[in-house]
Amino acid sequence: MHDLPQQLANGLILGALYGLVAIGYTMVYGIVQLINFAHGEIFMVGGFGALTAYLALPGGTTLWLALPLMLIAGILVSTLVAVGAERFAYRPLRTAPRLAPLITAIGLSIVLQQLVFSFYPDAKKARVFPKIPGDPFHLASITIQRSDIFLIIAAPICMLILGWFVARTRSGRAMQATSQDPDTAKLMGIDTDRVIVMAFAIGAAFAAVAAVAYGLRTGQIDFRMGFILGLKAFTAAVLGGIGNIYGAMLGGLALGLAEGLATAYIQHIPGMHLFGGGAWKDVWAFVLLIVVLLVRPQGLLGERVADRA
């Protein structure tokens, strides 16, 4: 167990990544009750946007200059795609039964994958993503990668900005009002369409930040990366209480920790040696989800909503 601190760090870093993507699920769900299954692909196109910016820069540009530009490009692409999806795929179906936009989302996710697969140069195989050069940092017995530093800094900053935005700005309060009761909010003069677009845009921007973090971490991106990660982030959002912004982050961290610890230690529990290791980490992630849903169906930070259908 002497590697426990390191495994906890691994889990938290991975969890922060899940959390960033989960915000997009949670915000959209909180406001329009849509599980946007195309959100994983919004994350993916953000990665490709950032990669395009990196490739467009002249060779030898330092990463300190490149990284902000990559972030901007990634956020731009993700946001555009998300807002476009909202406008053309979801808005026409807003009054349709819930199932219709859900199926559209799944369809959209496949369309986005295939578009990148077919039209992005060489996207048929994994594309190399730049890494932050240099040796890792050592903190007592914990080793932290330079590339992960980006995530460690970016995740809390994103959360703080979001928290401030939702609680303190006019638009943020309009968002809260819409999420509580869209019809009344509309009657009070809130432009709910604008609020919904905003929720999509913010979620997409966070997903793009997460995509850059993912690329830096693994050194590669590919057109399918949004699928599994999107599913995990969705799990994190449900775990934390879907609709709750802080819940998404907490759910992400819990999920990351669960995966890391399951990979590392479940094998060593007597009688469990067959069910541990990397191959089982997804299983344990979903077992955790089921347990939480059984014990606390509203999720870790969710509130019981009885008055809503």
Place this chain on the structure above:
Amino acid sequence: MRHRSALVVSIAVIGALSLSACGSRDEKKAGDTAGGASTTVTIGVDAPLTGDLSALGLGIKNSVDLAIKQANEKNEVPGVKFQIKALDDTAKPAPGQQNATQLVADNSVIGVVGPLNSSVAQSMQQIFNDANLVEISPANTGVALTQGEKWATGTKARPFKSYFRTATTDAVQGPFAAQYLFKDAKKAKVFLIDDQKTYGAGLAATFKGEYTKLGGTIVGEEHVNPDDRDFSAIATKVKASGAEAVYYGGEYPAAGPLSLQLKDAGANIPLMGGDGIQSGDFIKLNPKSQGDLATAVGLPVEALPTAAKFIADYKAAGYKDAYETYGGYSYDSAWAIIQGVKAVVAANGGKLPEKPREKVVEAVQKISFDGVTGKVSFDEFGDTTNKQLTVYAVKDGKWAVEKSGTFAG
């Protein structure tokens, strides 16, 4: 109004479909007459032409294409023209199975080169065998494909007589790596990881058998999902285990980030794998690959005098993608089919018989010629008689030959 536009669209679609059908029919006629009185036969290719493993798959396709072009130029089989039909299996069993059905249904197909993955081959063998269509894989190393499920217990039985391969098996490759790591590299403690696919798990198992027999210690075992790209938890485990090397059964899309994250975590030990990681893309995906090792079947194509012409021709043909690990084997696989057809035609008085497929299978079984990769011939299981292997190491961003040899059990 709505109904009318729907009608117009349907008519347009049907029209377009029927037009394109006409187009393809015309094309075929043109192909038939181009060779004068000759018959055109097709050599099918099934490989991942898109997706993670497409670098290897495109190398296979191009090498077969080269073999066919040269056979046509040289008029290798008088009266017979060859053409290629390449299908994409995306490295997955289900599309592979569909492709097999499609190839079998095309009467002009006389033999198939492929697939890349052993798991895909499993889904295709029966279909080809039922149709008596010869299939030669340049890359499958899963032992059970030729020797049956019980090969490990010593009961070898060939399940499909139409299946052959020019690559040696994991029964040879895993142990060869074990011998190298234990005897040459002097690594006595290894951490074993595999991706649970037919190829990866089989390789890891044969490695483990030989390595423990030699006296090495397996300090830990892990299984990962092939689509996984986050290995931080496993990297930490490996580092804590005190392993001197990692042996990975699997392919480069996961092996690249795995090796990178191992080194990032501070475990500065080499990762060794089989031919599934011996690709240029492994190095591209992994900036810290220096010192990583891989075995590959056969001798390096570059080192064989017989292959100099292949490499020159491949370059001259101007293919966009490299021939990669299996180029030479793919070329030899296609050439084995061409030679099989040649023998059948010769035995039938200079003409292709009515139903040639079964006769080609018999002819390929007896084939023996000097190919790009050395002697090409098959034993009673359909395995290549060529048991040479090479260990490669990453040096300065390239796979460099570390040691070549013939496997001795």
